[in-house]
Structure formats: C-alpha cells, structure tokens
Amino acid sequence: MGRSSKDKRDIYYRLAKEEGWNLCAFLYILPYDSSKRIILGVCRAVDLCAAPGSWSQVLSRKLRGDGERSVGVKIVAVDLQAMAPLPGVTQIQGDITKISTAQEIIRHFEGQPADLVVCDGAPDVTGLHDVDEYIQAQLLLAALNITTHVLKPGGNFVAKIFRGKDVTLLYSQLKIFFSTVTCAKPRSSRNSSIEAFVVCQNYSPPEGYVPNMSNPLLDHCYDVDFNQVEGPNRVIVPFLACGDLSAYDSDRTYPLQLDPSKEYHYLPPTQLPIQPPYQQACHLRKHNLLAKEDVSSTPREGSSPTHDL
Numbered sequence: 599m600g601r602s603s604k605d606k607r608d609i610y611y612r613l614a615k616e617e618g619w620n621l622c623a624f625l626y627i628l629p630y631d632s633s634k635r636i637i638l639g640v641c642r643a644v645d646l647c648a649a650p651g652s653w654s655q656v657l658s659r660k661l662r663g664d665g666e667r668s669v670g671v672k673i674v675a676v677d678l679q680a681m682a683p684l685p686g687v688t689q690i691q692g693d694i695t696k697i698s699t700a701q702e703i704i705r706h707f708e709g710q711p712a713d714l715v716v717c718d719g720a721p722d723v724t725g726l727h728d729v730d731e732y733i734q735a736q737l738l739l740a741a742l743n744i745t746t747h748v749l750k751p752g753g754n755f756v757a758k759i760f761r762g763k764d765v766t767l768l769y770s771q772l773k774i775f776f777s778t779v780t781c782a783k784p785r786s787s788r789n790s791s792i793e794a795f796v797v798c799q800n801y802s803p804p805e806g807y808v809p810n811m812s813n814p815l816l817d818h819c820y821d822v823d824f825n826q827v828e829g830p831n832r833v834i835v836p837f838l839a840c841g842d843l844s845a846y847d848s849d850r851t852y853p854l855q856l857d858p859s860k861e862y863h864y865l866p867p868t869q870l871p872i873q874p875p876y877q878q879a880c881h882l883r884k885h886n887l888l889a890k891e892d893v894s895s896t897p898r899e900g901s902s903p904t905h906d907l
C-alpha cells in the first residue's frame with residue numbers, strides 16, 4: 599500500500615503526524631484519562647514495549663510539560679529494540695520477561711517504585727488469530743509480572759489487550775492485583791480490531807504476594823472455558839467506549855485534505871525506524887546488489903548445453 603493511501607485510510611495516523619507524535623494510540627486514551635486521572639500526580643512512569651516511543655512521548659509531554667514541571671519526573675522506556683532518543687525519557691534496551699530489566703528500572707528510580715506502568719506490547723502478528731491472541735495474552739501477563747516488581751501499592755497499570763474468547767481469564771488475573779479493572783476502547787481503535795486497553799487502578803496485590811518472574815499465572819489452563827464460569831468466579835469488567843461522537847471514526851475514510859481551504863502536503867513519519875528488519879534488503883536494492891545472475895547464458899548443472907539448430 600502506498601504512502602498516500604495509508605494517509606487516506608487512517609485519520610488518526612494523519613492527525614498524529616500533523617501534531618508531531620511518533621504514532622499514537624495512548625493520546626486517544628487521554629479522553630478516558632481526563633475522568634479517571636491516570637496520569638495526574640505521576641512522578642515515575644514506566645513504558646514497557648515502548649519502541650518507537652509514542653507512548654513515552656505522550657508521557658513526557660504530559661508529565662514534564664514544557665520542562666518547568668520536569669523536576670522529579672522520571673520516565674523509563676523499555677523495549678527489545680533500540681529507540682531514537684526522546685527528551686526526558688531514559689531508555690533500556692531489554693526484555694520485559696527478565697528480572698534484570700525490573701532491577702534496572704528500579705535503579706533509574708533510585709530505589710523508588712513507579713507510580714504508573716503502561717504497556718503497548720505486541721508480538722509479531724502471525725495472522726492466526728488464536729495464536730496471536732494467546733501470545734498477546736502471555737506478553738500482557740509478562741508485563742503484569744514485571745509490573746508487580748516495580749509498581750507502588752496504589753499505582754496504576756494501562757495495557758493493550760486483544761479481546762479474544764479467553765479475555766475473561768485475563769480480567770480475573772488482573773483483578774487479583776488491582777481493585778478496579780476497566781476495559782477501554784478509544785475512538786482511534788477500529789471497531790473491526792479486537793484491540794482494546796485494560797486500565798487497572800489501585801495496585802493492591804494479595805497479602806503476602808512475593809513478586810516472581812516465573813509467576814504460575816503465565817501457565818494457561820486449557821481445560822476450562824472461562825466464558826462459562828459463573829457466580830463469584832466470573833469477573834465482569836466494565837467496558838467503556840472512550841471519546842464522544844464528535845471524534846473521528848477510525849473505521850471511516852476521510853478526504854485527504856480535512857480543511858478544503860488548505861493545500862495538502864505529505865508529511866513524512868515523525869520518527870523513522872532506526873533498525874528496521876528490512877534494512878539490509880533496502881541496502882542491497884539501493885546498491886543494485888539484488889540483481890540475479892543471468893541464467894540464460896549459464897548452462898544448468900546436470901543439463902547438457904543447448905545448441906541452436
């Protein structure tokens with residue numbers, strides 16, 4: 599798909615570029631935040647699975663403002679991939695399933711726990727929905743696991759989920775650690791996508807809980823259909839569609855130029871990928887190294903040379 603068709607297709611992608619955001623889903627959870635005050639008073643925030651960094655960018659702008667409010671504010675971004683530098687954000691290139699990453703986060707906070715942890719982690723999507731949902735759920739539990747090492751009691755956790763058939767299990771697991779769990783679907787997230795966000799407030803682990811990276815919650819129970827669970831065992835999480843009807847609809851196609859009095863200008867991405875997996879292929883193509891050997895003049899191994907009759 600070409601650049602302009604991508605522009606045309608996703609209104610929130612275009613708006614994020616115009617406003618100078620790397621690419622931003624978190625920005626559109628902010629209508630939810632205005633009522634729930636997730637960000638208010640936060641001094642230490644962790645962005646898990648942060649690359650290329652749009653959530654960190656929002657946190658930095660919201661928590662540090664123009665720089666004056668930045669005293670005491672610390673933001674740590676963690677990802678397996680390297681990220682371009684962002685003002686006011688400390689980056690850790692690491693794995694969220696490792697205890698060493700949790701320890702490094704706490705070191706950056708000088709021994710203090712975080713007030714807020716956010717996670718927009720996503721595995722490389724395979725297209726097999728059950729597999730993708732399962733891996734996403736495992737990644738979320740890994741994020742929850744590391745969160746139990748770094749979050750202060752009373753702190754908040756916001757994470758992306760896929761609302762698949764076992765989502766009830768996820769809600770139940772989160773409810774063990776947080777007194778309030780809500781599922782939020784921002785206007786920027788297409789209706790056709792099973793993506794949504796869990797907003798977990800007031801971290802209150804069970805008494806005597808000792809954070810552990812090999813948390814047994816990560817093991818799935820295959821023989822239970824969690825949607826059939828009833829009574830007190832079934833956790834019903836409120837579902838909230840955030841943003842009002844005046845916001846753009848992410849499932850609609852809008853004209854390229856929203857303001858007809860202005861001329862359309864293509865805006866390049868705010869942050870280009872710094873180490874994309876296709877980098878080597880681009881290099882080979884640019885230097886014409888992808889050219890194939892002309893096989894028509896070389897006889898194939900095992901075949902006898904052809905002669906014109």
Ligand code: SAM
Pocket residue numbers: 620621622623646647648649650651652653676677678679692693694695718719720721737
């Ligand atoms: N929140 C980011 C933003 O707004 O710019 C986008 C995050 S992207 C959808 C998902 C990220 O999860 C990828 O950059 C990937 O490297 C990261 N990720 C996946 N598994 C991870 C792991 N085990 N530890 C750290 N990062 C991981």
